[in-house]
Amino acid sequence: MSTNNLLSSLALVLLLLPLKVSLAVDKVSSGSLDTIDNFNSKFIKDRRVQVWKPDGYNTSTKYAVLYMHDGQMLFDAANTWNKQEWGVDETASQLIADGTTRPFIVVAIDNGDKLRHSEYFPQAPFESLTDADKQRIYQAARDNGTQVFSQAVISDKYLKFLVYELKPYIDKNYSVATDRANTFIMGSSMGGLISAYALMEYPSIFGGAACLSTHWPGIFSMENNPIPLAFYQYLDGHLPKPESHKLYFDHGDQTLDAMYPQLQQEVDKIMAKHGYSEDNWMTRTYPGKNHSENAWRERLDVPLIFLLATSNTDN
Template sequence: MKTILLGLIFFMATPQTLTDFPLVKSATGKVVRLSVPPPDGNQILPRPIDVWLPPGYGQDTSAHYPVLYMHDGQNLFDSALSFIGVDWGVDEWMTRLINEGKIRPAIVVGIWNSPERVADYMPEKPVKTLNRSILSELFKRFTDLNKSDDYLKYLVFTLKPEIDRQFRTMPDAPNTIIMGSSMGGLISLYAMCEYPAVFGSAGCVSTHWPAADGLVLGYLKTNLPNPGYNRWYFDFGTETLDKDYEPFQVRADTIMQQAGYQPGKDWITLKFEGADHSERSWNKRLDNPLLFLLGR
């Protein structure tokens, strides 16, 4: 049980009202702060939503854009707000790759995490298959692990329609991508398995497979969408938490192969020697998922 959900309370936003959260300062493009509260009956906490618009968005009003939804939104654009003082550099990487003609211009939606990050990001259906003794221990440690279905419902039925209403998006699944790291990788996987007609691609960076002792792998095997429509990016490093991921990722890769996914076409897994489990490492290699998921 020591491996279950180890280290997964990283990067949590502290409890505040939405007006108390500082605004993001991006190096490139423009960030718009939205308040999109969850509907009545949805258990997740309200949180800031930061929408990054690529350079040139306001110039050509006929242009429409793919949308990349990313978890842990406070860690994406501004080092002053990020967990360890280093952000992903999403705005810089996006602008650089767009200017080089390597990726399509896209809107990025940064969804901040909450003090209930584990409950929001731990795939709910696999957890419910655990026996009662393990569930009891988990609930003692984390209070509630039954919010990820509500989190996804919020993304699909509340947030995405609002983004599509306010901005010039390409709302179909091939142009709707979801991505995150660690537990954010798990919830991205869960999102595309649960809503494959909404999310056409998923980026799972340093996926925290050991959560619940790899239980999500069994879920993936039975719920993986059929190949030919969805695209998957996986990666992992070899240091700190990431050093435990390779055996799980090998099993995930086997599941992908057996399902008929084609490496390099609709699925890719990359290993980064010496990379640890941090925003610094994810920043260094962010071009890889962006090129695979948004490449021209």
């Protein structure tokens, strides 16, 4: 194989691998980051947690809290596998400074590398599948032939880590409002799935979830795929009351996002069925946008304003 072909093949493999854990120190252009290199957990593998605080952070203010998945990808493109980032510090700082949103901090949780799919795949919908479907899904592979799952689904343990270990730590060590109306969760792709699942499993903890480019297929093929139906049935039975919760969904229509429009339409029907309206639910479509941090960065202000607008003091 020629050097150019080898490099091209390597680049393709890297694109299809789970997001990697970065050992480098992330830098932000506004606000500040507190870094816990190895947050200890009895539920999941220890990992880095970063807490972003806006400029002017002080203990006389009670800040809302936004928990975000895939923490490696949020702040510093110099340290990410694809040299892209969400630009969370820039967008959040601007919105807070303008008074568009209430003051908030961001708790960024690194993914578990090869464990990412197992930790982010909603467990209750998975457990509702037949044994034959479960085994078939566990054998699912990416386009490069690597297995999607490195072990069994453990998202319930991941949520226990968030709710019973990480949130108490944040509540104790930072000047934050601890109630549901000031506690939110956000992610993209599989991170979108786990964000919606967190809201439904712990409706007394999270007042809102933002799910960007939500990966409703669960795996990377729609052929004989029972997963979306399992998600629909779970949503139908577990959506919390719209009066006290907010849900944001979006998607593009390029690359992996091309799988989502029809699936999201079915989710939207369930949202409407349960009384969600523009006051507490938003689904946005972004034509021409793909499945990438650059795309999510461009529209990050939309879900942040939806969840954290200054006027939204009661979810």
